[in-house]
Amino acid sequence: MAHTEQMAPARDILRTYGIHIVLAALIGVTAILSPAFLSGNNISNMLLQAAPLGIVVIGQVLVILVRGLDLSVASVMATAAVVATTFSGQDSDAFPVFVVAMLIGLATGLVNGLLITKRNVSPFLVTLATMTLLQGMRFAYTQGAPSGNVPPIYRVLGSQTFYGVPYNLMILVVLATVFSVLLHKTTYGRQVYLTGGNPVMARLVGIHADRITIASYVISGGLAALAGLIYSGFVGIVDNWVGRGFELDSIVAAVMGGVALSGGRGTILGGLFGAAILVVVFNAVLMLGMPIEFQIIIKGIVIIAAAAIYVRRA
Amino acid sequence: MIATFTFLTKRRGGLLTVIALILVLTIFGVLVSETFGTASNALNILEQSTPLALVSLGQTLVIITGGIDLSVGSMISLASVLLSGITNGDPLMMVVALATIMGAGILVGLINAGASIYLRVHPLVVTLGMGAILQGLTLLYTQTPIGKMPKGFSQLAYGKVLGLPIGAVVTIAAFVLTAIFLRKVPLGRYIYATGDDATGAQLMGLPRHKVLFLAYGFCGLMASIAAIFLVARLGSGQPYTGQNFTLTSITPVVVGGTLLSGGRGGVMGTLMGVYMVSLLNNLLNFLSLSTHFQLIVQGLIVIIAVSVYVENKRKV
Numbered sequence: 001m002a003h004t005e006q007m008a009p010a011r012d013i014l015r016t017y018g019i020h021i022v023l024a025a026l027i028g029v030t031a032i033l034s035p036a037f038l039s040g041n042n043i044s045n046m047l048l049q050a051a052p053l054g055i056v057v058i059g060q061v062l063v064i065l066v067r068g069l070d071l072s073v074a075s076v077m078a079t080a081a082v083v084a085t086t087f088s089g090q091d092s093d094a095f096p097v098f099v100v101a102m103l104i105g106l107a108t109g110l111v112n113g114l115l116i117t118k119r120n121v122s123p124f125l126v127t128l129a130t131m132t133l134l135q136g137m138r139f140a141y142t143q144g145a146p147s148g149n150v151p152p153i154y155r156v157l158g159s160q161t162f163y164g165v166p167y168n169l170m171i172l173v174v175l176a177t178v179f180s181v182l183l184h185k186t187t188y189g190r191q192v193y194l195t196g197g198n199p200v201m202a203r204l205v206g207i208h209a210d211r212i213t214i215a216s217y218v219i220s221g222g223l224a225a226l227a228g229l230i231y232s233g234f235v236g237i238v239d240n241w242v243g244r245g246f247e248l249d250s251i252v253a254a255v256m257g258g259v260a261l262s263g264g265r266g267t268i269l270g271g272l273f274g275a276a277i278l279v280v281v282f283n284a285v286l287m288l289g290m291p292i293e294f295q296i297i298i299k300g301i302v303i304i305a306a307a308a309i310y311v312r313r314a
Numbered sequence: 315m316i317a318t319f320t321f322l323t324k325r326r327g328g329l330l331t332v333i334a335l336i337l338v339l340t341i342f343g344v345l346v347s348e349t350f351g352t353a354s355n356a357l358n359i360l361e362q363s364t365p366l367a368l369v370s371l372g373q374t375l376v377i378i379t380g381g382i383d384l385s386v387g388s389m390i391s392l393a394s395v396l397l398s399g400i401t402n403g404d405p406l407m408m409v410v411a412l413a414t415i416m417g418a419g420i421l422v423g424l425i426n427a428g429a430s431i432y433l434r435v436h437p438l439v440v441t442l443g444m445g446a447i448l449q450g451l452t453l454l455y456t457q458t459p460i461g462k463m464p465k466g467f468s469q470l471a472y473g474k475v476l477g478l479p480i481g482a483v484v485t486i487a488a489f490v491l492t493a494i495f496l497r498k499v500p501l502g503r504y505i506y507a508t509g510d511d512a513t514g515a516q517l518m519g520l521p522r523h524k525v526l527f528l529a530y531g532f533c534g535l536m537a538s539i540a541a542i543f544l545v546a547r548l549g550s551g552q553p554y555t556g557q558n559f560t561l562t563s564i565t566p567v568v569v570g571g572t573l574l575s576g577g578r579g580g581v582m583g584t585l586m587g588v589y590m591v592s593l594l595n596n597l598l599n600f601l602s603l604s605t606h607f608q609l610i611v612q613g614l615i616v617i618i619a620v621s622v623y624v625e626n627k628r629k630v
Contacts, residue, residue: 119621122574124438128561129616136609248446293454300446308433
């Protein structure tokens with residue numbers, strides 16, 4: 001017994017602060033090996049890349065909290081990006097572009113949520129299907145070769161900084177704050193945790209679990225569309241694959257950040273730390289001159305390892 | 315008579331629906347196109363469905379255990395570049411390459427099963443991660459189509475036995491053997507038991523670990539064999555060959571009535587599902603709709619199929 005009592009705090013510290021330790025260690029080691037890593041330019045660059053991922057992660061965390069998974073986020077992003085260039089490409093069209101892209105994202109989320117709750121279909125399969133569906137629609141619409149320009153204001157939001165602080169990072173900070181407050185300070189937030197943690201209990205105490213679940217998917221779809229617009233401004237050119245890989249990245253980030261795939265446990269801040277680790281790892285792979293394919297391999301190993309570490313908590 | 319009919323529709327409702335859909339699609343195809351109803355087009359569909367059929371066969375077993383394998387697409391890509399890359403036109407090296415990729419397929423499957431058993435991570439996450447690792451390895455090996463196969467290897471895709479494409483014969487044999495295995499061999503029954511109620515199966519002393527290793531190992535092997543037929547058709551291995559197979563391999567399984575929750579379904583439903591999907595894609599080609607529409611249709615089919623079957627299960 002004494003042994004367990006002594007061990008428990010150490011293990012708790014590792015579980016609670018493990019991700020921060022890993023992030024600090026990663027930054028430290030990479031900075032020693034490659035001095036350019038901590039240059040202002042590179043840090044700005046990393047933050048610019050981190051913001052769209054972070055925005056998607058917020059939605060993914062909300063979905064995973066209610067025992068779900070959203071694989072359609074990357075497809076929503078790319079579709080939003082294609083929409084962004086459909087109009088004249090002038091700032092006067094920035095608002096219509098925003099409305100159309102958001103509608104696509106929210107509608108996708110609604111379809112996901114309805115099928116998952118009302119038809120009881122596995123989230124993974126539903127979102128995989130809507131992902132494919134959107135991909136097909138996008139390809140049929142663009143004939144495989146999208147063209148046109150992103151309205152300049154999205155270029156500013158996606159790729160420029162205000163005294164070194166990227167605009168898209170400011171958007172992320174605002175969104176993360178709003179949704180964290182919603183999760184931790186409101187009834188809605190407690191309902192999200194209960195719905196994911198114990199759906200039967202949630203129903204018994206009178207929570208509309210279905211509505212809470214649908215809301216998560218709708219939010220995730222909307223945030224993915226927003227991230228797609230911002231990311232298209234970062235990339236500058238459109239193609240059919242803007243945001244490719246974000247579905248896996250956002251899930252990896254959430255799982256690394258301690259969001260339990262079994263639902264009901266985890267925070268947005270944790271997910272954002274996970275996203276930060278991913279971005280640092282990706283950047284480190286480049287800075288240390290490794291082949292870029294290592295990014296994908298490391299991602300694969302990391303998600304299995306992270307899931308394995310956190311599963312013992314349950 | 316009526317009792318038999320109700321029994322049939324209840325137990326085999328999914329299968330009958332799929333067969334009925336295949337008939338409807340065929341009639342529709344014959345009406346809209348003169349060349350659709352020809353024997354050569356039918357053989358064409360049979361040949362083209364081979365890789366999908368083989369992956370879906372492996373996927374069915376995994377899904378019956380209550381799991382899922384999202385690494386098959388990347389496994390196909392890796393196996394196809396290794397096959398033509400190692401062979402590079404040399405018939406002797408081809409033997410080495412074939413042994414390598416089949417071994418690799420089985421190994422990947424065993425790792426998938428082992429990770430989900432011993433790390434206690436859901437197969438969804440394990441195989442998602444494995445898929446990323448395999449795709450990374452594939453791109454590390456090559457970013458462009460690589461190597462070539464010896465002369466005559468394309469016979470595997472275009473040759474015929476008894477008037478049927480070789481691939482179709484292999485497919486049907488593989489499905490029949492697996493169906494018999496699932497029904498008659500105790501280990502085959504244990505696959506259903508494990509998927510239906512993992513804890514119960516383990517309490518009864520059924521070899522749950524063995525079942526999982528078998529299902530995932532078989533699935534990995536099938537992905538490699540599918541890659542062999544793909545390379546035979548394409549002439550060389552390409553790093554993104556398998557990309558679309560991950561979802562595509564699950565579609566026929568759910569369309570054929572195997573439940574994602576495990577424990578129910580069978581391989582013959584999957585085979586019919588494969589033929590339905592292939593027929594539909596073929597029909598879309600005849601209607602001169604771009605391949606983009608195949609994605610749309612596929613997404614819709616999955617959504618409709620899973621909704622329908624879930625309702626069936628609830629009624630029981």
